[in-house]
Amino acid sequence: MTTQQPIKIAILAMGGEGGGVLADWIVDMGEANGWVAQTTSVPGVAQRTGATIYYVELFPEAAARADGGQPVLALMPLPGDVDLVLASELMEAGRAVQRGLVTPDRTTLIASTHRVYSIAEKSAMGDGRVDSRELLAHAGRAAHRFIRFDMAQAAEDAGSVISAVLFGALAGSGVLPFGRAQFEATIERGGVGVKPSLRAFGAAFARAQSEEGEAPAPALPPAAPPQPRHPAVRALVERVQKDFAPAQHALLLEGVRRLIDYQDPAYAGLYLDRAAALQSLASPALLEVAARHLALWMSYEDTARVASLKIRATRFDRVRDESRVQADQLLAIHEYMHPRLQEICETLPAGLGRWLMRTGWARGLVERFTQKGRVVQTSSLHGYLLLSTVAGMGRWRRSTLRYADENRRIEAWLAEIAATAARNTELAIEVAQCQRLVKGYSDTHERGLRNYDTVMAALRRAGDALAPATLRELRNAALADEHGHQLQAALVRHALA
Template structure:
């Protein structure tokens, strides 16, 4: 070969592809498909993988380099291909989730001069996002904006939704999006042939591939909210369908989306009548929004959100019901990757307190248990160590099955009566406040989010909620009332023990002169600062062990 030919061969660079995926999302299969595609298309291919650990699950970087076989033959030697992606030198990044795309940017794999970024826009939340006292989720909008800014070109849409819709895996949608982007010098038929040669889940993978291909070529797809609602409505039982239809007509904007989801959730949690009670409680806030609102609809939406969450509180009955659902067994089988011939055993750790047991009983019996020293002592001793229940055994399953069937008696329980009293008081305070101070009322509605979780977490949140409820009358009449309560709520969520809240209250130096008496407040809610406590928390606070 002459010097000019060697120089031309030397300028040929490999196509570099990095796949960043979480465990179980088929990143390895995707890398294999790309290698197979290249090898059957006249390219040399090398793939490597480096497993890692993320806050959600194992995160692996799969790296593939493709080099034209003809160029290697012309050069008279095999190319030297890299084992790991080099920052600033990656042509294509395939991200199985939006945060993984952002992490690829952080590593320097995505650059505006070179890189095509193909990413799903759905989120798999990190542990830090899940355990936050408030809404700890990272806002997806800035992540998506960073992806657009960092990449030469971005192809992004919800690939998880397409994978679910086609009954396949996310890697097949990513492979389709890669084909649809036309970033690799291979036709669509070559991509599909690679899937067929894999001989695993071919038909579903091809369906997911086609969906990803079309989405990439059309610039991404989104499922319209209205279409989703109509689909759910058609599939619902007649009574629930009528309720959803009525709500769809009566509510608009953000409140409409929240209410429709809440109706389905509450009907499943208890029954359609319970969902109807939810709408009845919201009716006065629709009128308040019309008469005293600022046009944002924030009060109605936030009240609906917090009311739905509070009405669907987790008690022993709910925990038992969730533990024995068929889809839960299926999910555990999938997570532990059970194989044919293997036996799966699921052990649930339960540690109910006496309070939680009393909460499940009829109100009169529950109160008797709590105030009768000898009876409470017996239950305390019996529940001191907790208990492991195997839901895959007949005895364990039947125990939780019977407990779940107490759902029909939930309205008679001690916990239910206590929760209704708390909710009624909170709603009265929100309604009374809204008539004189709309922005403050929005924060009073939002404040209900402090009460969540179970055990010590719930009790701590309830204590903070009660503490702030006492301050609501003092905030009336202040020009910065809404902003002040918002700051106090943030302080309440800053730590578990309430130290930040105590400090914030002390710094604001509330005095008797700050107190504003409102006759409407007093008439509708009694004392808006009165404490009405909930009675308990769900029983399950342990672990689930899947053993194959």
């Protein structure tokens, strides 16, 4: 009896990426060339659009006949017993490593380096993204051989799908005992999307044979200093170049650009006034952190800002590209909106907004009309004009209740940074980064602000006794869950509750 083992292949792909087609291609190629082939699949949501593990085993018919029967093939991959893993996305490659399917003694890992962020990454209150560099390093250590490049981009360039790119990379790797012609014949037998699939296959085949790593990014030439034509904008640029160190120019100019887009040049000038006060604290590291978060806070998301972002041409173009809308197709975009009474009050002039918040009969009247949300088709003329009107209210932003509240909080935050910097610069940097807690709008903003107030109250209670690492821990705990349970546990642990 032969001791030959099957070739064991695991494919990890998300919904709509053709993982099943890829598995079927491998089975068809094997059966057409004298191999016994079997494929199974185990669906799993994996907190995204339907990630599935497809498992294929190949065994030569000649060896089976020599043994006098049919081989018994497995239905599932086992940790430490997989020859080849194909992953349609970098996190899926990481999941394969985590499951033990990739081992340094035998497994060839072929993976795309692009990312499709999971629900957990998207919904994190802070930056919940997993570091792609860590995923790549971990996969490289775990695999016997690691072939990787951006296969989603390769598929898009070829007008095909990522399964064809993975099939080409598999052929180029030389792991399977089949030649290029046999791979291509398999695609042709499928009869669907043959030409674009062969284009994608050929590009991936060459890429896999020429290199096993991501091509190094070309060095970017130094950015030319901006030369705006508008005199007010030009004066802001010159002010940055004159009053701040060259190392801070890129960051501050981006802050200026963001706030001009958000409001106007005068508002960007207020940003530079505040940055100049931060610069007087004589800590470049503190200025860099605080100036970045100051620009983010000053461009807080109110109803006018949200409406403006939803009707921008760049957003329509992005949705059209992501949906792959063809020239003969129409695109309709529907937005669900449910403004709360508080958001309506915050959009009004400060005095009127406060009156509405505290006047019972007026509150009740407004709430009667805002109990239910509504769907607005922003791609229609009516929906576009409706949001355009709301976006246009941004010109009166400085008079609104929301601006008064946010401006007061920003000034208090800057004063806290300055007072803390006089005692402990490292702690002041952590105070500056607490702005990360204040973001979004509606319920998200309310929860973040509540956590921010809790953390800052703990800072004031502890005073100089609070270590920078402790404040960092409190901030990270506040970002860890939206309900504040981990923050409360951290406060109790440090006797700050």
